[in-house]
Each structure stands twice: as C-alpha cells, then as structure tokens.
Amino acid sequence: MEKLMSDLKTQIIAQLNLQDTKPEDIGDDQPLFIEGLGLDSIDALELIVLLQQQYKIKLSNAEDGPKVFKTVRTMAEYITAHQAQNA
Amino acid sequence: MKTENYITASCVINNNIVYKNGQPLFEESGLELPEFLLAVYRHFELQYPKFHKMDNLSKLGWLANEVLLQDNFDKEKYKPEDVGIVLSNANASLDTDIKYYETTKTIASPAQFVYTLPNIVIGEISIRHCFKGENAFFISEEFDAGFIEQYVSNLINNNILQCCICGWVDVFDSRYNATLFLIEKDKSANSVNFAKENLNKIHQLKLSA
Numbered sequence: 405m406e407k408l409m410s411d412l413k414t415q416i417i418a419q420l421n422l423q424d425t426k427p428e429d430i431g432d433d434q435p436l437f438i439e440g441l442g443l444d445s446i447d448a449l450e451l452i453v454l455l456q457q458q459y460k461i462k463l464s465n466a467e468d469g470p471k472v473f474k475t476v477r478t479m480a481e482y483i484t485a486h487q488a489q490n491a
Numbered sequence: 492m493k494t495e496n497y498i499t500a501s502c503v504i505n506n507n508i509v510y511k512n513g514q515p516l517f518e519e520s521g522l523e524l525p526e527f528l529l530a531v532y533r534h535f536e537l538q539y540p541k542f543h544k545m546d547n548l549s550k551l552g553w554l555a556n557e558v559l560l561q562d563n564f565d566k567e568k569y570k571p572e573d574v575g576i577v578l579s580n581a582n583a584s585l586d587t588d589i590k591y592y593e594t595t596k597t598i599a600s601p602a603q604f605v606y607t608l609p610n611i612v613i614g615e616i617s618i619r620h621c622f623k624g625e626n627a628f629f630i631s632e633e634f635d636a637g638f639i640e641q642y643v644s645n646l647i648n649n650n651i652l653q654c655c656i657c658g659w660v661d662v663f664d665s666r667y668n669a670t671l672f673l674i675e676k677d678k679s680a681n682s683v684n685f686a687k688e689n690l691n692k693i694h695q696l697k698l699s700a
Contacts, residue, residue: 421602424671442540449601456598 408480419454420447423491428460432477448473455479461486495506496647500673502559504531504551510696512681520618524667528675535561539619543554546587547667552578552660555669556616559656560694566620573653575624576613577643583630608651612660614655626650634659634670635676636690643674644685658692666683683690 413427416436434440437448449462451473455461461483463469472482503510507527519530528550532542537557542550584607591603601625607613610613610628617623625646631638646652658671670693674685683689 421543422540436652446544446601446605453598453600 405477405480406483407435408483409419409476412476412479413457416451419450430476433475435476436473450480455483459483459486492604493635494644494648496644496674497678498672498689498693499557499675499677499679499682500563501694502555502568502694503669504555504558505668509554509558510518511561513693513696516558519536524551524662524665528597541615543604545589546584546585546603546611548580548586548609548660548662549606549612551662551669552612552671553615553619553665555658555660556619556656556670559673560620563679569619569654573624574620574622575646575652576616576622576626576684577629577639577646577657578627578660579615579629579631579634579639580612580614580659581630582661582663584611586664587664597608597643606612612656616656616677620654624655634691634694636687636694639690641686645676 407413409432410427413430417420417425417427422441425441430439430441437443443451450470452463452469455463463472472478501512503512507518507520507522508515509531517531517534517692519527519534521532524547527546531554532550535557535653537554542553545553587603591607594600594603609630610626613626613628617626621633629635629638629641629642640659643652643655643657647655653676655674656671657674658669660671662665672685672690672693675682
C-alpha cells in the first residue's frame, strides 16, 4: 500500500501538471479537492483518465468518484480492491 | 462623446524576448516555447499554480497580461465590470485542437479539451484579475490595428468599458507572438494616443525583432 500511494502521488503530479507540488507535499489522508490539494472538476476527470491509463480501471459508477478520489489512500484502497477482485 | 483614449502600456513577447513599453525586460534564446514560457513565469516570480495547467496560447496571453499590468495598472480605479478584454489571432486554438485530437486516439484528455477554444485565454486573464467587462476574441489572418482601434474605441466611448486590454495572441506549433495594449481614458506618463498607427508601430517591434 505504501509503494502504491507513493506511485500515485508522482502520477497525480504528472497527470495534473502540479509543477509546484512535490510528492512529499501530498499527505496520504489529505483531501485532494477544495480545502486540501485544491483540485477542481477537470482534475477529477483527469484522475479518472489516470486510473484508466495506469491501472486499466474504469470507474463504472460516477457516483463513486467523491469516495474514490477523496485522498491518495482511498484511491490506493480502490485500486487494491479492484486488482484483488480481478486477480 | 469623448473620442481620445490612450495606450498607457504595452507588452510584446516574440522571438524569446519580453518587451514592456518597448524595452526588453527578459530574453532567453534557444528554448522551445513551453520551456521559454516557464522561464518567463519564473523570471517574473509569478505565483499561480493554475498556470502550469494552461495550454500554450493561454500561458502566452496570461504572461503578456501579467507583464502589461505590472507596475502600470491601478486596479482600484475601476470596477470589475469596467475592464474588458478584446483579443485576436490567426490560428484560433488550432495548436491545442491538434494536441487534443491526438489524445482522442487513446483516452481523450479533459484538461486539453477545455482549451480547445481561443477565448479561454480571456477567461484565464479575467479569473486572475476578477475582470468582468465586455470581452471578445476575433480571428483574422493578420493583426488588424484599424479594427481593434474601432471596436475598442466604440466600447470605451459608449461607456460600456472604462479600460480595455486588447491586442494579438497567437500560437501555432513553434511559432508564436503576443502584443497586448492597455487602453485607458486618461493619459499617463509615456502614454500615446490610441490610434492604429501607434498600435502598428508597437506591433512592428515584434515583427522586426
């Protein structure tokens, strides 16, 4: 899980062009949107693209978005659960 | 009806040189456009994380506007609705349209898609400075100083705007240029009449650079 969260931070920075942000600036449980990292609705769509490109996961239910993309940890948990399901 | 308005500041970015009021402020030759734009952002010590998400057209226009207004613009003089933006170029958003189209062959990029209109650069400038006045983006093969003078004068002389940022912001592949003018009703130090001859003269700086 720690390795996955570390990879995700690097991938989020690259995908969203967060050039002023370093992986260590993103906390595992820091909210990604609004008061946390300050991501917006376009960033949310880019996170969906990231899941598809990097992990071959399609978010089947858009209503899951707020839960899945709440923090780096919730993203990692979703990926892990999805990979276990498809193993 | 008042008919005299003034160019109170100008900014030209071309050939990897940034000019403010005709004076070169920054030069970094040998860089490709994205790297040059980042070098300008860093040189002027700008702090705006969203800059990094913009396409090249928006970055160029946004940077030219930051330089244009730096030390020259008294924001307190105007209400948000008083300040408008009128821009033009030859290639619309074609540079980004092509990049976006490439992404559609795999997974379409939402971040690229939102820049597939040329007037998005006006939105980026407006968001940065909370400008809410009239705005327009025109496409023409070349910079049409006569049209810009007429259109902007009409907005100001009819009190639709009190101040206008106008000019040319164009990007296609490695070719780019930007010329922005700050147009106000009152004279200031070194201002010149808002006339097509003066617009062309400032724009020529770019062409001859």
